[in-house]
Amino acid sequence: MELDNLKAIWKEQEPLQDLQPDMQQLLQKKSRGHIARMRRNVRIEALVMLLSYIPCIILYLVWFDGRLWYLSLMMSLILVVYWIYFLKKDRLLKKMQCVTCEVRSNLTRQVRILDKYLRFYLWTTTLVITISWFVAYMAIRYSLHLKGIPIPQWLEPLLIVLVIPGSIGLHYLNKRYFNKLYGREAQKLRDLLREMDEG
Amino acid sequence: MQETFIGLVSENRGILYKICRMYGATEPDRQDLFQEIVIQLWRSYPAFRGDARFSTWLYRIALNTAISDLRKQRRRPASIDPDLLPNQLQDIQYSSEKEEQLQQLYSAIDRLTELEKALTMLYLEDKSYQEMEEILGISQNNLRVKMNRIKDKLRKMTKEAVYGIG
Numbered sequence: 001m002e003l004d005n006l007k008a009i010w011k012e013q014e015p016l017q018d019l020q021p022d023m024q025q026l027l028q029k030k031s032r033g034h035i036a037r038m039r040r041n042v043r044i045e046a047l048v049m050l051l052s053y054i055p056c057i058i059l060y061l062v063w064f065d066g067r068l069w070y071l072s073l074m075m076s077l078i079l080v081v082y083w084i085y086f087l088k089k090d091r092l093l094k095k096m097q098c099v100t101c102e103v104r105s106n107l108t109r110q111v112r113i114l115d116k117y118l119r120f121y122l123w124t125t126t127l128v129i130t131i132s133w134f135v136a137y138m139a140i141r142y143s144l145h146l147k148g149i150p151i152p153q154w155l156e157p158l159l160i161v162l163v164i165p166g167s168i169g170l171h172y173l174n175k176r177y178f179n180k181l182y183g184r185e186a187q188k189l190r191d192l193l194r195e196m197d198e199g
Numbered sequence: 200m201q202e203t204f205i206g207l208v209s210e211n212r213g214i215l216y217k218i219c220r221m222y223g224a225t226e227p228d229r230q231d232l233f234q235e236i237v238i239q240l241w242r243s244y245p246a247f248r249g250d251a252r253f254s255t256w257l258y259r260i261a262l263n264t265a266i267s268d269l270r271k272q273r274r275r276p277a278s279i280d281p282d283l284l285p286n287q288l289q290d291i292q293y294s295s296e297k298e299e300q301l302q303q304l305y306s307a308i309d310r311l312t313e314l315e316k317a318l319t320m321l322y323l324e325d326k327s328y329q330e331m332e333e334i335l336g337i338s339q340n341n342l343r344v345k346m347n348r349i350k351d352k353l354r355k356m357t358k359e360a361v362y363g364i365g
Binding site: 003005006007009010011012013023024026027029030031032033034097098099100101102103104105106107110189192195196197199 | 334
């Protein structure tokens with residue numbers, strides 16, 4: 001077929017019957033795009049975190065005449081750290097796409113922010129979990145101190161032996177997991193961008 | 200505002216159908232993509248000031264949504280058995296020689312990359328290089344080089360389809 005023929009055939013094509021939905025109804029629907037879904041997941045994670053931490057924080061404040069207030073404080077600190085983490089993730093996702101921009105600049109933005117998002121996700125996950133272990137250790141230490149029990153000498157070396165390799169291992173496990181989750185898609189975007197720039 | 204928007208989208212529905220047919224591997228994929236494009240258009244519509252032509256704006260959003268959509272698409276069936284299709288769809292796709300040619304064209308397009316599909320779409324819609332640049336953000340010189348390559352590919356692939364070569 002000659003190209004002019006192709007153009008003629010292209011222009012004369014009939015719209016597909018099954019793609020004629022009710023527009024009014026369609027406008028009420030939520031986006032099912034990947035970024036919208038990622039943002040929804042972040043919000044669900046944040047909500048689950050809030051719903052599981054707040055009752056614990058309140059309970060530790062009320063139980064045993066408030067003697068466990070330090071646990072409440074530590075959980076509040078962890079919650080604040082997580083909250084900042086969720087806000088930052090949501091902000092990055094919000095900036096990730098510009099559908100009204102030229103296709104090339106939208107792709108450049110997506111690749112740049114997706115890389116940033118994955119780096120942030122990876123490092124903060126490792127860091128937040130390590131901090132949580134440290135906070136848990138501090139809680140145990142303080143609890144022993146309150147009860148007048150001497151702190152065993154092996155506790156700190158044990159913490160170091162567990163936390164350092166644990167954090168490194170977790171970091172690599174997370175890296176593999178994130179790569180499995182987003183690696184192929186990130187590569188697809190990078191390839192597409194490279195193809196756009198090639199002459 | 201909603202009525203004006205629906206009116207504008209309805210006027211340009213053909214473009215959306217073609218993009219969905221090009222990028223959607225299966226019918227549910229096309230429906231999902233159509234829905235996603237319309238939602239993105241509706242969300243962006245309040246910021247549309249008419250600086251660019253409505254069609255340019257629409258192409259940008261539709262292609263951005265179709266190209267960068269990271270959803271896993273269902274696999275496109277290797278061949279379509281007309282007897283397995285619903286009657287209505289059969290009539291549309293196989294009612295004429297032109298439809299068969301259109302199927303051949305889509306089969307050829309299906310073998311192109313995501314970017315090549317976008318360029319082919321704009322070429323078949325008779326867009327100028329300047330408009331293509333405004334939509335895709337690729338320089339006109341680069342577009343010319345790419346377009347020549349795609350035209351050769353299309354010629355070759357549609358010939359293969361007609362003469363059964365390849």
